[in-house]
Amino acid sequence: MENIIEIMNVRKIYRTYQKKSGLKNIIKNIIYPDFKDFIAVDDMSFFIRKGDIVGYIGPNGAGKSTTIKMLTGILMPNSGMIKVFGKDPLEYRKENSKHIGVVFGQKSQLWWDIPAIESLELLKGIYKVPDCDFKDRVEKYADMLQVKEFLNLPVRQMSLGQRMKCDLIAALIHDPSILFLDEPTIGLDVATKDRLREFILELNRTKKVTVFLTTHDMQDVEKLCNRVILINHGRMLYDGDLESVKEKYIRYRNLKVVFNKTYSIDELKFLKDFQDLRIQNLDDKTMLIQYNYKLYSVTDIVSCLLKNTEVADFSIKDLEIEDVIKEVC
Amino acid sequence: MESIQLYFDLIKAGLKRFAEYRSSFIAGFFGLIMINGSSILLIWVMLKNFHTLNEWTFWQIVFNYCLFLSCLGFHNTFFRHISDLENHIVNGTFDRFLLRPVSPLLQLASEKISITDLCDFTTGMIGALFAAKMLHIQITVGFMLGFILSIINGVYVFTAILFSVSCISFWTMKSKSILYSTNEIQESVQHYPISIFNKAFKFIVTVLLPYGLVNYYPSLILLNKVNVHWVYVIMIALVDMIYGVIGAFLWRRGLKRYNGSGS
Numbered sequence: 001m002e003n004i005i006e007i008m009n010v011r012k013i014y015r016t017y018q019k020k021s022g023l024k025n026i027i028k029n030i031i032y033p034d035f036k037d038f039i040a041v042d043d044m045s046f047f048i049r050k051g052d053i054v055g056y057i058g059p060n061g062a063g064k065s066t067t068i069k070m071l072t073g074i075l076m077p078n079s080g081m082i083k084v085f086g087k088d089p090l091e092y093r094k095e096n097s098k099h100i101g102v103v104f105g106q107k108s109q110l111w112w113d114i115p116a117i118e119s120l121e122l123l124k125g126i127y128k129v130p131d132c133d134f135k136d137r138v139e140k141y142a143d144m145l146q147v148k149e150f151l152n153l154p155v156r157q158m159s160l161g162q163r164m165k166c167d168l169i170a171a172l173i174h175d176p177s178i179l180f181l182d183e184p185t186i187g188l189d190v191a192t193k194d195r196l197r198e199f200i201l202e203l204n205r206t207k208k209v210t211v212f213l214t215t216h217d218m219q220d221v222e223k224l225c226n227r228v229i230l231i232n233h234g235r236m237l238y239d240g241d242l243e244s245v246k247e248k249y250i251r252y253r254n255l256k257v258v259f260n261k262t263y264s265i266d267e268l269k270f271l272k273d274f275q276d277l278r279i280q281n282l283d284d285k286t287m288l289i290q291y292n293y294k295l296y297s298v299t300d301i302v303s304c305l306l307k308n309t310e311v312a313d314f315s316i317k318d319l320e321i322e323d324v325i326k327e328v329c
Numbered sequence: 330m331e332s333i334q335l336y337f338d339l340i341k342a343g344l345k346r347f348a349e350y351r352s353s354f355i356a357g358f359f360g361l362i363m364i365n366g367s368s369i370l371l372i373w374v375m376l377k378n379f380h381t382l383n384e385w386t387f388w389q390i391v392f393n394y395c396l397f398l399s400c401l402g403f404h405n406t407f408f409r410h411i412s413d414l415e416n417h418i419v420n421g422t423f424d425r426f427l428l429r430p431v432s433p434l435l436q437l438a439s440e441k442i443s444i445t446d447l448c449d450f451t452t453g454m455i456g457a458l459f460a461a462k463m464l465h466i467q468i469t470v471g472f473m474l475g476f477i478l479s480i481i482n483g484v485y486v487f488t489a490i491l492f493s494v495s496c497i498s499f500w501t502m503k504s505k506s507i508l509y510s511t512n513e514i515q516e517s518v519q520h521y522p523i524s525i526f527n528k529a530f531k532f533i534v535t536v537l538l539p540y541g542l543v544n545y546y547p548s549l550i551l552l553n554k555v556n557v558h559w560v561y562v563i564m565i566a567l568v569d570m571i572y573g574v575i576g577a578f579l580w581r582r583g584l585k586r587y588n589g590s591g592s
Contacts (some may be wrong), residue, residue, distance in 0.1 A: 014590065074588070094430045
C-alpha cells in the first residue's frame with residue numbers, strides 16, 4: 001500500500017532566549033540575547049500507510065506536538081524531508097489542509113461563543129462542503145457521538161466531553177483522509193473515552209481514514225492503534241505493532257505493598273527465588289515490587305509476602321506509558 | 330469572489346455573537362455618545378472664549394473631529410480586532426488559521442465585528458455633514474465623493490497602522506502596548522487641527538504614525554482651506570501606499586518566522 005505520510009531525517013530546533021533579571025541586564029538582553037537551542041525532534045524517520053492507526057507516544061516534551069505541527073504545515077523542520085500525500089505540507093499548506101483533519105485536545109478549533117452547529121456551518125463555507133454532504137455528515141457523526149441535542153449550545157457552555165466530540169465532527173466535516181489527534185481523550189471520563197474510541201475505529205473501518213494520534217492513555221493505544229511509535233527527547237525509540245512492543249517491553253507489572261511496620265529491602269530476601277523481580281522503596285512503609293508477570297503469578301508473590309511480613313494493603317497496576325518508555329531507554 | 334462571500338459569512342457569525350451580549354451593547358452605545366458629546370462640548374467651551382484656533386473656527390474643528398470619529402468608528406467596527414493577533418500568537422491559537430484552506434489574514438480579519446462602534450461611525454457622519462452645512466458648504470456630488478473617499482482613506486490609515494504594529498507580535502509576542510501608547514497622539518489629532526502643534530509632532534502624525542492623514546489633510550481639502558489640493562492628495566496616497574507595503578512585508582516575514590519558531 002502507498003505511503004500517505006513520509007518523514008525522513010527530520011530535525012526541529014527551537015531557539016529559546018534566556019532573559020536575565022536585573023536592571024543592567026535589560027539592555028544586555030536586547031543587544032546580546034543569550035539563547036539556547038533545544039532539539040525538539042531529532043533524526044526522525046517513518047512512513048505511514050493509508051488506513052493505519054498510529055499511536056505516537058512519548059512523555060511530555062518528547063516532541064509529539066512538534067511533529068504533528070510539522071506534518072500539518074504549521075512548522076517548518078530545520079532539516080529533513082516531510083511529505084504528506086507526496087507533497088511538502090508547508091509549501092502546499094492550503095491544498096494539504098483540505099485533506100487533513102486536526103484535533104488538538106487542549107485547544108478547541110470551534111468559535112467560542114456561537115452554537116456549535118453554526119461553527120460547523122462556517123467550516124462548511126471554509127472547506128466548500130456541498131450542502132447535502134454537510135447535512136449527511138453532521139447528522140451521522142452527531143448521531144454516532146450522541147451530541148445532537150448539544151449542537152445548538154454555544155461552545156463556551158459545553159462540557160469538555162461535548163466540546164471534544166464537536167471538535168471531532170468539525171475536523172471531519174470536509175471528509176479528510178488523515179486525522180491528526182493530539183491527546184484527544186485528555187481529561188475525559190471513561191464512558192466518553194470509549195465512545196470516542198469506537199467512533200475513531202468505525203471511521204477507520206468504513207472510510208479508511210488514516211489516524212495519527214498522540215496520547216498518554218495506554219488504553220487508547222491498546223484499543224485503537226495497530227502500530228505504535230515510541231519517542232523520547234525527540235528521538236524514535238521504537239516503531240512497530242503494539243503486540244511486539246508489549247512482548248518486548250511490558251514484561252513487568254507493578255505491585256505496591258503497604259506494610260504495618262518498616263522493612264528494609266534486605267529483610268525481603270525471601271523473595272529472591274522469584275527471578276526478574278525488582279524491589280524499590282517508596283517510603284518507609286511502602287514498597288514497589290516490579291515483577292515479570294510472564295514467569296509467575298502475583299498470588300505467589302503475595303502469599304509469600306503474607307507468610308513472612310505484616311502486609312496492610314497491596315495494589316497492582318499496569319505499567320504507564322512513561323514506564324514503558326523507561327523500559328525502552 | 331469566494332473570499333468575499335466567506336468574509337460575509339464569518340462576519341455574520343460575528344453578528345450572532347454580538348447578539349449574545351445585548352446588554353453590553355446598549356451600555357457601550359450610551360457610553361460612546363457621552364464621550365463624544367462631552368468632547369465636542371469641551372471644544373465649544375474653549376472656542377466660545379477664543380473664537381478661532383489657529384484660523385480654525387468652531388464648526389471647522391467639529392468637522393475635523395467628526396471626520397476622525399467616523400473613520401475610527403468604521404475601523405473599530407470591522408478591523409480593530411486585528412490587534413488580537415498578539416493573543417493568537419501567544420496562545421498558539423494562530424495555528425488554527427494555518428490549518429484551514431483559507432488565507433490566515435482573511436480569517437483574522439473576519440473573526441469579530443463590533444457593532445457598538447457603528448454608533449461612532451454614524452455620529453461622526455452626521456456631525457461632519459451638519460458641520461459642513463453650518464459652514465455653508467455646498468453639499469455637491471463632488472463634495473460627497475471627496476467625503477466618502479476621505480472616510481475610506483481614514484479607515485485604511487487606521488487599519489494599516491494597526492496591522493503593521495500588530496505584525497510586530499510575530500517577533501516580540503507583544504504589540505498592544507505600543508498601540509496603547511499612541512492613544513494620546515490619536516486624541517490630540519482628533520481634537521485639534523495639527524497645525525497648532527510643533528513641526529516634530531506634525532512630522533510624526535503625517536509620516537510615522539500618519540493619523541493626521543485621517544482628518545487634518547482631508548479637512549483642509551474638503552473645507553477649501555488650501556488653494557492647491559493635488560499636493561495633499563498625492564502626499565496622502567504616497568504615505569498610504571508606503572504603509573501598505575510595510576504591512577504586507579511584515580506580515581509575510583512574520584508568517585515565515587512563525588513557521589520557523591511556532592508560538
